[in-house]
Amino acid sequence: MKCPMCEKGALKKGKVKETxxxxxxxxxxxxxxxxxxxxxxxxxxxxxxxxxAKKKSI
Ligand SMILES: [Zn+2]
Structure with missing residues (x-):
């Protein structure tokens, strides 16, 4: 899968820290x-x- 942002990179499964x-x-x-x-x-x-986010009442 190609990256829709830069259209150069490939998307890889991973984990992100959300804030x-x-x-x-x-x-x-x-x-x-x-x-x-x-x-x-x-x-x-x-x-x-x-x-x-709701649980943390943001
Ligand atoms: Zn990209």
Whole structure:
């Protein structure tokens, strides 16, 4: 899979540390570009991140 951000790198499965407003939400599975380092999470993971943020009342 090609990176939609830089269109040069390839996306690889990995984990990203998500933070929101400086608060650590934990690690989540994501596709990470090996060139620009941009990370992409699918809709299910994005929901989980939002839930984690809610729990921390962000
Ligand atoms: Zn990229």
């Amino acid at each position: 929101m407003f400086g608060v650590d939400l934990g690690e989540f599975p994501a596709d990470i570009c090996d060139k620009c380092g941009e990370s992409f999470t699918d809709s299910a993971t994005t929901k989980k991140i939002e839930e984690a």
